[in-house]
Amino acid sequence: MPANHTPHNLANRNLNNDNLANRNLNNDNLANRNLNTKPAAVFRLRDLVKPSFDLWVFSWMLGLITALSMLALLMISGWFITSAALAGMIAIGSHSFNYMMPAAIIRVMAMARTAGRYGELMLSHHAVFSLLKVLRLRFFRQLAAQPLIQQRKTLHASQYMHRLVSDIDKLDEFVLRVISPWLIGIVSIVLLALFASWVLPVATGVKLIIVGLLAASLLLPFYASLKGIGQASHLSQVAEARRQKLLAPLSIITQLLLWQQWYAQTKDYVNQDDRLQQLEWRVQKQRSAYMLVIQWLFNGSLLLVLYGLLQLTQNHVTPMTFNVPLALAVTLGLLGIQEIIVPLGQHFLALGNSIAAKNRLNDLLTPDSQTQTALQLSQQPASLPLPDSELSASLQDVCAKIPQALVGAQHVNAHIQSGRPLIINGPSGCGKSTLLQMLAGELPLLSGTVLLNEHPWFDYDWQDQLGYLGQQLDIFDQSLAANLRLGKPDASDDELLAVLDKVGLSQWLQAQPQGLDTPLGEYGTAISGGQARRIALARLLLKPRRVLLLDEPFAGLDAQTREHVWQQLRQHQQHDLLIVVSHHEWDMGECDTLTLTEGVYPFSNSSHTDNY
Structure with a gap:
């Protein structure tokens, strides 16, 4: 990897800037449907x-x-x-x-x-x-x-x-x-x-x-x-x-x-x-x-x-x-x-x-044989437009696993409704992050069914309507504004200030002499881990999205900031789907929980506080 994390080297970290803010499933679906009819171009000397x-x-x-x-x-x-x-x-x-x-x-x-x-x-x-x-x-x-x-x-x-x-x-x-x-x-x-x-x-x-x-x-x-x-x-x-x-x-x-x-x-x-x-x-x-x-x-x-x-x-x-x-x-x-x-x-x-x-x-x-098989399993004849009405997703006996990994999500059953967040918890290694990666299109669905409004999840043309915050953050050696605008290139300064307030970074920003032009350093070394995660989250929130998949968005946050960010997330997704993986335990209000354990993973439909 180049030592300099400059705009010229952005491709070496992530080849699609839009994927930094969200994992667009549309490209995945198009590639899946054309896998057999349009082979990858072979490079010749x-x-x-x-x-x-x-x-x-x-x-x-x-x-x-x-x-x-x-x-x-x-x-x-x-x-x-x-x-x-x-x-x-x-x-x-x-x-x-x-x-x-x-x-x-x-x-x-x-x-x-x-x-x-x-x-x-x-x-x-x-x-x-x-x-x-x-x-x-x-x-x-x-x-x-x-x-x-x-x-x-x-x-x-x-x-x-x-x-x-x-x-x-x-x-x-x-x-x-x-x-x-x-x-x-x-x-x-x-x-x-x-x-x-x-x-x-x-x-x-x-x-x-x-x-x-x-x-x-x-x-x-x-x-x-x-x-x-x-x-x-x-x-x-x-x-x-x-x-x-x-x-x-x-x-x-x-x-x-x-x-x-x-x-x-x-x-x-x-x-x-x-x-x-x-x-x-x-x-x-x-x-x-x-x-x-x-x-x-x-x-x-x-x-x-x-x-x-x-x-x-x-x-x-x-x-x-x-x-x-x-x-x-x-x-x-x-x-x-x-x-x-x-x-x-x-x-x-x-x-x-x-x-x-x-x-x-x-x-x-x-693609290798395992990836090729997984892609062929998810091929569908056409993309469906996302419905304008409320969304309802269901996972039925879902299994997903990182290739060559020893653990993964097995036999997961869950139901998610618009306006009612789903909190996924469980011990380390039980497949929480793997499940989000599968829903984001980064991992294949090995078995089971994922439906959205009674249609297969991967049939939909997501068109920038699915946002994914993974464990690995993408913070570049650029200014704060430039990092945020990767999620919305035409965002105004007022929009950036508003979204930073949602993630609890307004006071921190006011203390920075350069404001939105504050450099974040290579790999975000100029800021803390919690600040880097909130900046990545703010980048997602710049655009309204029907589905948000967040992996440990509260890591590195104190209790007061964690509560503030959670309330902002609930308000932001009050009419859409919100799925959060978190180890933190506090009164998060009315939401559904999915507790993953060894073997078969049970799903409970109740308030969050009743499951801790």
Whole structure:
């Protein structure tokens, strides 16, 4: 996660600002109904080039100019020096040597190399930043369009968010370390092979061997890249497993250090880290071996060139009968091109890293089998408009559970009426929060029936009419007003002041010099937990909603403030549904209670005070 909790990074915390204030079930229903007919778009590596194709083409052209200018500069310089030396060895007056033209070409090549490198870096960096922007927007928008069940799986799991961010950043390796260097390398090898075949006065068999060695210098990193696809995938899996082994004990490091259990609880991490280091060491040895073999291939080509020239001299062919400067240019070209080809072996995992990142991103946005089944169970042919009359909801033998959780809500039966709040209580781990998450659409309904006015709960087109306050709060590093307006972007200052009064924050606001512009800090660190929860609640109350689902809205509040907020909530929802999970016990007036316990959960329809 980025360290800076700025508006640019809001997507990394929650991909739908409107969901901060309420969990809109409409998107969930639409996605559920289209699950089978409209599969998720599959991301392909070639899509990386499309957003800035013109920039990449110019960047590749400049990269070719840079590489070829570098080779030409080295080869022409060698040819020029050798030719000048030969001209000096010949009797004065019997030979004329025009040194102005080669000198001018060398200067042009030097300027082309410098300008090409600068231009290529500038364009490629601009294209990369544009690519990262497009990728992040694409994947976060695609994730925001997923059902809330799938969003919750991704957003509420640290490994998924880490993968989503890091894998997007890793995709640029495909362009920078696969397409660009391979394009430049292939063109350079082909041109050098053609030039060597043209100017070298050696036997045809020697030329073919030289061309074969040059081809092998490309085939070896190509083979290594194909073999590295599986290695990169395995390496990323082990690295992610190591990260997860560390996160669990790191989250309670203080307690483990106090109990002197840190080393005992991090043994799995140490073992996983050792395994990763072994894999990385193996990869490093492979990388060094590939680079060494590529250098040997070029050195072998160089030795063949020298051997061919030596054969000529042994056959009494004098240097005057063949072009020695051009032969030296080929020799220098074989030395200089290593700078272009050797990195292909060095980055043999780049293709595998890109493919692994692409596959993980596609998997991340594709519902797993359990989620797919749950979504299909809740598919309905059409959305019903919410009735304007009073609402009446019923839960019949409802079961809901967080995937892979050991506990959850089981066999819940309840009835909720407009204007009569439902208070859900019970011991920790009995499924209170899980039940709210299911009603909010964040978890699938495993079994049972949820009805609203005799129609299935998930058939309705909620259209911003369901508000959900979960246990995890979303407070951003922005001003108080900006955080509140996430619930209603066009809210006036008077509306903000009124809703803050409802949650008992008026006096606190008056004591703040900056008023509504008061910064709340990253993750709400500038305020207390109770204040953060009330601000999140105020954000919900900015709009009238037919259903409010509140999970522990009174946590961190004193008795007087708790009573004030409760009365405001009752008044706010006096004609609509209000469902509250709370551990607090006091005289809350006439309301229904649902007490969840182990096993079957009974429902009682009576005043709240009679159930404590």
